[in-house]
Structure formats: C-alpha cells, structure tokens
Amino acid sequence: MAFQEVVHSALTGNSEVAKHQRFAENRMDTHKNAPLTPKGREAMVRSVVEAGLSKAVAARQFNTTPKTVAKWVKRFRAEGVDGLRDRSSRPLSSPSQTAPATCAVIETLRRQRHTGQQIATEVGVSAATVSRILRRLRLSRIRDLEPAAPVRRYERAAPGEMIHIDIKKLGRFSRIGRRITGDRTGYSHCRGLGWEFVHVCIDDHSRVAFSEIKPDQTADSAVAFLKAAVAYYKSLGVTVTRVMTDNGGCYLGFAFRQACQDLGLKHVRTRPYTPKTNGKAERFIQTALREWAYAQAYPTSDRRAAQLPIWLHKYNWHRPHGGINFQPPISRLGLTEDNLLRLHS
Numbered sequence: 069m070a071f072q073e074v075v076h077s078a079l080t081g082n083s084e085v086a087k088h089q090r091f092a093e094n095r096m097d098t099h100k101n102a103p104l105t106p107k108g109r110e111a112m113v114r115s116v117v118e119a120g121l122s123k124a125v126a127a128r129q130f131n132t133t134p135k136t137v138a139k140w141v142k143r144f145r146a147e148g149v150d151g152l153r154d155r156s157s158r159p160l161s162s163p164s165q166t167a168p169a170t171c172a173v174i175e176t177l178r179r180q181r182h183t184g185q186q187i188a189t190e191v192g193v194s195a196a197t198v199s200r201i202l203r204r205l206r207l208s209r210i211r212d213l214e215p216a217a218p219v220r221r222y223e224r225a226a227p228g229e230m231i232h233i234d235i236k237k238l239g240r241f242s243r244i245g246r247r248i249t250g251d252r253t254g255y256s257h258c259r260g261l262g263w264e265f266v267h268v269c270i271d272d273h274s275r276v277a278f279s280e281i282k283p284d285q286t287a288d289s290a291v292a293f294l295k296a297a298v299a300y301y302k303s304l305g306v307t308v309t310r311v312m313t314d315n316g317g318c319y320l321g322f323a324f325r326q327a328c329q330d331l332g333l334k335h336v337r338t339r340p341y342t343p344k345t346n347g348k349a350e351r352f353i354q355t356a357l358r359e360w361a362y363a364q365a366y367p368t369s370d371r372r373a374a375q376l377p378i379w380l381h382k383y384n385w386h387r388p389h390g391g392i393n394f395q396p397p398i399s400r401l402g403l404t405e406d407n408l409l410r411l412h413s
Contacts (some may be wrong), residue, residue, distance in 0.1 A: 089295050103130050104140075111154040112137060113144040160293040166193065171201050173410040178207045211255035223273060227401055228301060230272040230336070232349035233294065233319075234287050235265050238361060240369040264369065266361075266376075270352045271301065272312075274400035277352055279380055280375050291327045298331055304401055312336045312346055355383075386411060 077364045104112070114128045116137065123134040123141070130137070143151035170191060175185045184202065188195040200209045224230050240261040265285045270277045274407045282289040299310050311333050313319040319337070328335045338345035360379040366372040388394035 082273050085344045104132060106149075106152050106154070109140050110144075110149060113152070114142050116141050117144065125317050156230070166197060166201060171205075172197055175205055175207065178202055178205075181210070181213070184267035189263050195297045195401075225273065227271055227274045227276070228306040230312055230351075231269050231297065231301070231308055232272060232346050233267070233269045233290075233297070233311060233313045234346060235290075235316065235318075236357070237263055237265055237285070238372075240264055242368055244365050244367060254357060262370070265289070266353075266356070268349060268352055269293070269297040270348050270357065271306065271397075272348060274306075275303070275348070275352075276304065276306075276401065277380060277391060277396040277397070279356070279376060281376065283291070285316065285318050287318045287321045287323040290316075291323050294324070294327055294333075295331070298333075304398075305403065306401065310331060312332045312335055312338065312349075314338050314343070314346055315340055326374060358382075 081082070096188075102108070108130065114124055116126050123137040127134045135216060140152060141278070170193065173191055174187055174193075177190060182190070184195055184198045187197045191198070202400055225276045228331055237269065240263060242261060266279060267280045267285075267289065268277065278297045280293055280296060282293060294311065302309050309332070311328065311337070313324075315337055318324060319335075324334065341353050343350055354381070361372060362374060366375070384396065385398050386396055389397055392400060
C-alpha cells in the first residue's frame with residue numbers, strides 16, 4: 069500500500085500577509101454600469117485633451133463633476149494612461165499605527181496560546197487593537213496557530229485488494245422538476261413516488277466502478293449488490309479480497325457478514341463519522357451525480373436509471389481520471405488486447 073502526505077501550507081510571516089494586503093489594496097470591485105472605469109476615464113480625458121471639450125461639458129457627458137474631470141485630466145497629462153488606474157486609498161504614513169515591535173510581541177504571545185484579553189493586559193494596548201492585529205496576522209482563531217494536519221492518501225498496490233462500497237439515495241419522479249421548468253402546476257402529482265438507492269462500488273487501485281439501482285438499502289439489497297460487484301470484477305480478471313463500507317445498518321448485520329465469509333472477503337469498516345476514510349466512494353458519488361444523475365433533465369427517473377450503465381461504460385473505459393494520471397480506469401487492469409476486444413465489444 070502506497071501512502072502520500074499532502075501538507076497544506078499555512079499563511080505565516082509578515083511577507084505573506086503583506087502580499088495578500090497588497091492584492092486587496094490594488095483590487096477594486098466596480099459596478100458593471102460604472103461610467104468611470106479606467107476605459108471610461110480615458111475616454112473622458114481624451115474628450116477634453118484631444119476633442120477640446122470643456123471640463124463642464126465633459127462632466128455632464130460622463131455624469132460626474134468638473135472637479136473630477138480636472139483631477140483625471142491632470143493625472144493623464146502627468147502620467148499618461150497609467151495615471152488613470154485605480155490607486156490605493158491607504159495613506160502614505162500612519163503615525164498612530166501600532167509599532168512593529170509591539171505587533172511582534174502580540175504575535176509571540178498569541179503563538180503561546182494567550183487570549184486576546186490576556187495579550188492586551190500584558191502589552192498595555194486595548195483589546196480592539198489586539199483583535200485588529202491578530203486579524204491582520206490571520207491568528208484570530210486557535211486553529212490558525214498550527215498548520216493543517218497532513219491528509220493521508222493511500223492506494224492499494226493491485227486491483228481487487230480493496231473495493232469501496234457506498235449508497236446514494238435519490239428521489240423518484242415522473243416528470244421534469246419545477247427547479248428546471250419553473251412551473252409548479254401539477255407538481256404535487258410527483259410527490260409520493262418514493263426513493264431509489266444507488267449502490268456504488270469502486271476499486272481502490274484501478275478506480276474501475278460498478279453500480280446498480282436498488283429499491284431499498286436493506287441487508288438483502290446490500291448482499292445482492294456485493295455479489296454482483298464481485299462477479300463483475302471477476303469478469304474483468306480481478307479477484308476481490310477486501311471490501312470497505314461505512315457503518316450503515318445493512319452492512320453491520322449477519323447477512324452481510326456471512327456473504328463476505330462466503331465470498332472470501334475481509335470486511336473493513338470506516339471509523340464512525342469519518343466519511344473521508346471511504347473517500348474514493350464518496351468522490352465517485354459526487355462525479356456520478358454531476359455527470360449522470362444531474363447532467364441533464366430526464367423526463368422520468370426510469371429514464372435516468374436507463375442511462376446509468378451507459379455512463380458507467382464511459383467512466384470505466386473512456387473518461388480520463390485525475391487520480392491516475394488522467395488515464396481511464398480500465399487501463400490499470402493490465403488487460404491484453406484480446407481481452408480488451410472481448411470485453412469492449
């Protein structure tokens with residue numbers, strides 16, 4: 069099993085903070101109909117400098133004041149087009165700003181887990197000043213004091229060493245929903261049609277997926293799906309040895325445990341309330357919802373169900389997967405040319 073540690077860098081140090089501050093200062097959110105964008109200012113000053121309009125006439129034309137026109141004309145004559153860009157409104161100097169040495173002391177105490185009120189008392193400044201400095205340093209919250217824990221990503225060495233199983237609940241419908249049509253007429257007739265449960269399975273190493281729609285999420289449906297999944301991978305030349313599920317009721321009962329024993333599988337369960345342990349199945353469900361279930365306006369849920377095998381074929385055989393260097397999942401099974409032709413025909 070191969071592990072990868074992904075560390076998310078934290079914003080530490082004054083240089084990083086200053087960089088984000090400069091970005092915020094140089095950015096201005098302009099209304100889409102604002103007349104005096106940099107392009108609008110250029111047109112205004114050129115109407116005065118080149119076309120010979122008076123400042124009062126230009127002000128009426130561009131819906132501003134003569135004083136504003138004079139300001140931009142002066143900048144244009146001094147700096148050219150570059151002078152028409154937005155500038156930071158921050159003053160050049162702030163004599164009453166908290167001294168850098170005091171800010172450094174505040175940062176040091178904060179990293180020692182002192183509260184804002186404690187820091188204010190020890191340093192001799194107001195709590196509001198401490199809060200403002202900590203916000204600028206991005207140390208307001210306790211969780212900001214340490215970098216995020218590394219995400220451990222694992223991948224089994226060979227296909228079949230582990231498959232991930234999960235269930236997604238989807239509502240049934242007999243017509244296109246009001247969220248797409250905007251028409252509430254007759255919407256009540258679609259209620260009460262019940263639910264259908266998409267049982268999904270994905271191989272840890274290859275990402276080859278298998279899925280079926282069941283009427284419920286009982287132990288009988290879970291066992292039937294497990295047997296169908298194992299048979300599907302066997303048809304591809306893959307022998308499954310482990311299965312990972314969450315702690316749903318259908319996976320905890322005797323029936324599922326007995327099915328795993330009959331199939332020679334080791335059953336691994338995720339830690340409670342930790343869905344990231346089964347992350348490959350969770351991510352596959354997101355992809356299936358985006359690219360299959362919600363990809364188009366199906367007239368009925370039965371039409372949606374009919375499209376699932378077609379999309380699964382595309383996912384396994386043709387769709388590039390970002391987790392395996394943008395190759396289709398089937399490429400990781402090491403199938404020979406004869407097997408590829410037989411299975412893909």
